[in-house]
Amino acid sequence: METVISPILLYAMVALGGLGVLMAMPRDRVNLALPGFALGAIAGGVVLAALGVRLAQTGLSVNLYFYIFSFIALAAALRVITHPKPVYSALYFILTILATSGLFLILSAEFMAFALIIIYAGAILITYLFVIMLATQAPVQQLSEAEPVYERVAREPVVATLTGFILLAVLTTEFGQGVGTLSSGGTPDSDRILAQLPLRIERALHEEHLLGSGEGILPNEALARSVNGDGSPGPYLIDPDARTAVVQVQTEGGARRTVAWPADLELTNTESVGWELIKEHPGAIEMAGVILLMAMLGAVVLARKQMQIDEDAKRDQALGMNPPAANGEGA
């Protein structure tokens, strides 16, 4: 199979990006962050540009949104791991999440995109921010240097960066072998899933004014059986191959006719994800619920420890029995 980018260019850019990340790491004495970011941006930009050029050579259109979103996501990710203040790291991570959900939108995975924003940016990251605010030392004496030394100096930056970017080089080499274009169009069995959602079809037919006010898709098994003996197509008379449905005109006492689905009726992403989730993985949902319950119990048990002492100390402080400084000495 052909490779997408020439390996020489890829390795050079991976090395350059590694150097950039290494320089961008927080350090004690010299601050090389800005040239590090520049190097990282150049490396990422060259790889993205090479991808775009390669696509343009093969005659495919270049999707600008992908490049914008991925550049934002990776730049913010680099900032997450290099920013000395944890609050800013969390905020940059939110930016990464927003850009990633943009990437998901391009992949037409809208449900995941918005779930990512709601769950990650809305819930998990807010929890992180709360804990960062709770568990940060009050600046006592050194007002000039707010961050303690373990924030300002990275641990083993050279070895870590080397390991990470060797892994990256290996991974990207493997990925480059034989890559297909992402096809457009919905899931192939979209019509078949839709055939099992009769109310969805009926609503679409009503929206297109293909059904009168009193008409509906044949509602139950008995009626279906009365139409074709053994009731073989199922309780609803819907044919996914021909994209038609048999509807009953209720006002005229059981007259039936066959209508075609609207041409643009397709399963939306949310519907197909929900269908897959409920139909194929019901056990996994239960297990996910148990995992969440266990995590909640564990968090409660862990966080309850030493609660009593803290409460006593706080009550003493709040009542003004002894000021905080004296309290510290007494303890």
Place this chain on the structure above:
Amino acid sequence: MLVLAQSGFPEVMGGLTLYHYLMVSAVMFCLGLIGFVTRRNLIVMFLCTEMMFQASGIALVAFSRFYLETTGQVFVIFVLTVAAAEAAMALALVVLLFRRHETLDGSVWSVLKG
């Protein structure tokens, strides 16, 4: 009417390959890995694990698009579940450790090494 997915966007996204997404996913994963090793703040270390989760999520959604299957997206839902559970446990642990030693430095806890 806003049509995002099935009829509107495939035209726009014509020129993308799986490689694009796997590339972004790999870079983000490696950045998360490097961050986990180099940062010493416990909270940022856990933030970096979340970033690795998210990188795997990008790859899963891209594969789900590539094979026109929704299974990959369903997996991302479970990855989100595990990430949420991990965040709850990790943050409870961080709060507990902070009460003991008044610091977020992970290397203070090197006594936990076997």
